[in-house]
Amino acid sequence: MVFIGREHDLQQLDECYHSRKSQLVFVYGRRRVGKTETLTHFSRGKETLFFAAQNATREEQLASFSRLMFEAGAPGKDYLRQYPTWESALTELSKLPEPSNGERRLVVFDEFPYLVKADPSLPSILQNLWDHTLRNANIMIIICGSSMSFIEKELLAEKSPLYGRATGILKMNPMPYWDAVKFFPDYSNEEKALAYAILGGIPRYLEEFDPDEPVDVNIKKHILRRIAPLYSEVEFLLHEELRETARYNSVIRAIALGDTSLNEIATHAMLSNGTVSSYLSSLMELGIVEREFPVTAKLKEQAKGTRGLYQLSDNFFRFWYSFVFPYRSELEHGDAISVYERRIAPVLHDFAGKPFEEICREWLWRESIADRLPFHAARIGRWWNRTDEIDVMAVDDSGGHAIAGECKFRNTPMDMGMLNLLRRRAANIGVDDTNCYLFSLSGFDSALADITDPTVRLIGIDELFQ
Structure with a gap:
C-alpha cells in the first residue's frame, strides 16, 4: 500500500527530529486516523525503537519492551533477562549505541495509554528521567495514543507530571478531502466527492474501498x-x-x-x-x-x-x-x-449534500492560505439565524469583509434564482462588503455563466478537485 498524504504532519515531525535539542513529542488522534502508519512512514531511514504497546499487564509489557531494547544493543542484555521496572528500562534509553548514521535515535511508544493503565506511575518516571537524563541525550521520543481525552487530561494537563515537558504536540485530524480522494485516482470528480461523503478522511475506511470498482459496488460489497x-x-x-x-x-x-x-x-x-x-x-x-x-x-x-x-x-x-x-x-x-x-x-x-458543503469550506481555507481570496479569512463555517441559512461563509478579522456561499450537489445546473436567494440571505448578515460564491456539481445555466459581476464567483466540481 502506497502511503498517501500527511505531508504537513510529516514535515512538522521532521523539523522536530532535526532540531538541536532532544525531543519529547506527543502525537494523538482518534482511532483509525492513521497515527501508526504515519509514524511508521516517518521512522523509515532512521534508527528507531518502535514499541507498539498492548492492552496487557505491566510484566508482559516490560517483557516485550525489554526484548526490543536488548535487540537494539542496550547494556542490560548482558546481565538481565528483562527489566524489573519501567525506571530501569527507560534509564537505558540514553545508553543505547549511537546511531550509525550520525543522527539522533527515534523512540516511539505507540498506544502509550495502555502502558499507563497497567502502571500509573509511568508518567512520573518518564518526567523524572526526562528532567535529569533524557533531555540531554541525542534522542527523540514520541508518545502516541488514540485516547484523546486521556492524552489531553492525564498527560498534557497542568496536573500531569509531564506538564510542560512536551517539545511538540501534534493532534492528527482526518485527512482533508484533497488527500482522501487520492485513494481513488481513477474516479471521476463526482465519484470522488461521493466516496469522501461516505468515508470521510479516515485512512482505515478509505483503504476498504476498491479503487477499481465504482462507488455503488463498493457500498454493496464493503x-x-x-x-x-x-x-x-x-x-x-x-x-x-x-x-x-x-x-x-x-x-x-x-x-x-x-x-x-x-x-x-x-x-x-x-x-x-x-x-x-x-x-x-x-x-x-x-x-x-x-x-x-x-x-x-x-x-x-x-x-x-x-x-x-x-x-x-x-x-x-x-x-x-x-x-x-x-x-x-x-x-x-x-x-x-x-x-x-x-x-x-x-x-x-x-x-452527500452536507459533506459537499464541508468540501467547499475546506477549499475556501486552502484558497485563503494561498492568498487567492479577496481577503485573508479568519473564520470559515456556516451561518444561520431564525429564518435563513448560508452553507459556506468566510469572514476576515475585522468583520467588514465576507464571502457567502451556496452549495448544490445535484444533477441540474445552478441558475440565477439561486444567486438571487443567496444575495437576499447575505443581506441579513450585516456585512457591507460581501462576495457571493456558488459551488455546483453540475455547473451553471447560461444566464449565470455569463454574469460579469466581480463580486460573484462560480466554482464547479472540477475546480474543487484541481
Missing part, C-alpha cells in the same frame, strides 16, 4: 455485507470506547437524522438534556460529533452555548447510521442489493 469490516466498524469502535452503547446509538442516530439542537436530540433519544449533554461531550472527545456555531458568533455567545448545534463530524458514522443501522434486519438476511437500490441510491446525492 459496507452492506455482514462479512465486510466496515459493516461492524461503528459498533466495534463504540463498544471499545464507551459504555451504554444503546443510548449512544440513540443520540448519534438522532443527529444523523437531522436533530441538531440539544432539545431535539434529547427528545428523539427520550433522555434528559443533562444526560444527553454528557453523552455528547464523550462523542466530541472521540471526534465523532462536533458543536457548531454561526461563523459570526462571538466567543461569549459560544461559551453560553445558546445557538450551538451538534453535527456528526465523521462522514462514515453519518452514512452508517443513515443506511446500515435502520436496515439491519434486511442486511442480516443478505439483502444488500435491495437495500442499496431502494434505500440508498435514490437519496445518495441528497445525503
Whole structure:
C-alpha cells in the first residue's frame, strides 16, 4: 500500500527530529486516523525503537519492551533477562549505541495509554528521567495514543507530571478531502466527492474501498455485507470506547437524522438534556460529533452555548447510521442489493449534500492560505439565524469583509434564482462588503455563466478537485 498524504504532519515531525535539542513529542488522534502508519512512514531511514504497546499487564509489557531494547544493543542484555521496572528500562534509553548514521535515535511508544493503565506511575518516571537524563541525550521520543481525552487530561494537563515537558504536540485530524480522494485516482470528480461523503478522511475506511470498482459496488460489497469490516466498524469502535452503547446509538442516530439542537436530540433519544449533554461531550472527545456555531458568533455567545448545534463530524458514522443501522434486519438476511437500490441510491446525492458543503469550506481555507481570496479569512463555517441559512461563509478579522456561499450537489445546473436567494440571505448578515460564491456539481445555466459581476464567483466540481 502506497502511503498517501500527511505531508504537513510529516514535515512538522521532521523539523522536530532535526532540531538541536532532544525531543519529547506527543502525537494523538482518534482511532483509525492513521497515527501508526504515519509514524511508521516517518521512522523509515532512521534508527528507531518502535514499541507498539498492548492492552496487557505491566510484566508482559516490560517483557516485550525489554526484548526490543536488548535487540537494539542496550547494556542490560548482558546481565538481565528483562527489566524489573519501567525506571530501569527507560534509564537505558540514553545508553543505547549511537546511531550509525550520525543522527539522533527515534523512540516511539505507540498506544502509550495502555502502558499507563497497567502502571500509573509511568508518567512520573518518564518526567523524572526526562528532567535529569533524557533531555540531554541525542534522542527523540514520541508518545502516541488514540485516547484523546486521556492524552489531553492525564498527560498534557497542568496536573500531569509531564506538564510542560512536551517539545511538540501534534493532534492528527482526518485527512482533508484533497488527500482522501487520492485513494481513488481513477474516479471521476463526482465519484470522488461521493466516496469522501461516505468515508470521510479516515485512512482505515478509505483503504476498504476498491479503487477499481465504482462507488455503488463498493457500498454493496464493503459496507452492506455482514462479512465486510466496515459493516461492524461503528459498533466495534463504540463498544471499545464507551459504555451504554444503546443510548449512544440513540443520540448519534438522532443527529444523523437531522436533530441538531440539544432539545431535539434529547427528545428523539427520550433522555434528559443533562444526560444527553454528557453523552455528547464523550462523542466530541472521540471526534465523532462536533458543536457548531454561526461563523459570526462571538466567543461569549459560544461559551453560553445558546445557538450551538451538534453535527456528526465523521462522514462514515453519518452514512452508517443513515443506511446500515435502520436496515439491519434486511442486511442480516443478505439483502444488500435491495437495500442499496431502494434505500440508498435514490437519496445518495441528497445525503452527500452536507459533506459537499464541508468540501467547499475546506477549499475556501486552502484558497485563503494561498492568498487567492479577496481577503485573508479568519473564520470559515456556516451561518444561520431564525429564518435563513448560508452553507459556506468566510469572514476576515475585522468583520467588514465576507464571502457567502451556496452549495448544490445535484444533477441540474445552478441558475440565477439561486444567486438571487443567496444575495437576499447575505443581506441579513450585516456585512457591507460581501462576495457571493456558488459551488455546483453540475455547473451553471447560461444566464449565470455569463454574469460579469466581480463580486460573484462560480466554482464547479472540477475546480474543487484541481
